[in-house]
Amino acid sequence: MKGVKFMGVTVFCAAMVAVVALAAIRYKENTLVNPCEKLTTYSKLAGDPAEIIYDKEKQIIEPFAYFDDLYYVGLAWVGAYLLDTGDGLILIDTLHDPYVQVGQSNIKKLGFSPKDIKYVIVTHGHFAHVGGAACYHNKYGAKVIMTDAAHRKTKLDRNQKDFPITAPTVSRYVSDGDVLTLGDKTIKFYETPGHSKGALSLEFTVKDRGKEYTAFMLGGVGVYSRKPEGFDEFIATVNRVIGIVKDDNVTVGVIGHPMTANDLIKVGPSLSKRPNGQPHPFVDQKAYLEWLAKLKRDTEMKKKELLEDEKAGETATL
């Protein structure tokens, strides 16, 4: 298996923003009842970009072992990761209605029980990441961890008709520099603003065939703001992450929406079947740094376009 390429993010991010915006328009007829059990009915939107999210046949994929102790239990478009600490499980991000049940079923398919999830870490308050958190707390007693700001955003968003969210009960608010230790894992938290209020990034170790590597998960990719300051905030975040990756020798980039960055979804199921001696294709600091650098360039470009649009608007009104 060759090294994995991290894909350009601009086009995909723009597409996903469009998808989310369109889906928001199309989804407002639906009502969330119980994120654990009830699959919301929704209409298939043939030929519509929203179909990317709501077409179950495209979204539901087999879960797989990403590393010895990190498992992919997410969808095609949005990730959820299960970390086995040896003394209980940690779920990172929770999917969203109508797929929360799929996340639980993926966990069981891998031989784990959702009852063993001690903590749910939510990277940010967007529906696709926080949507299932209340379920894991209410049904299985998992403690939910997120930032105060992200929780406040979730509570504000819970009644919105586009993507209704059941706001979870939060057991612990974390801030920059905080850590969580469970079993043989210590997760270090970073507040990384720019994508969404209270976005949280994580640093932790993973093992591949017994060998330990440092992983980093950037909580939230891309900018939704239409203000230059929003772009500056995200660029500062990416600069900071690039520094952390170099300083801490991070070699694994864990991506919230893998299909925006690399081909994990495609090759993931074959990772555990690699012949002995074949390196793990996602242990690749260079590829991760290249992806982050491109993310920064793309964000700078978008900011430039925004400023040019604003200038053109001003000129037009003169």
Ligand SMILES: [Zn+2]
């Ligand atoms: Zn997001």
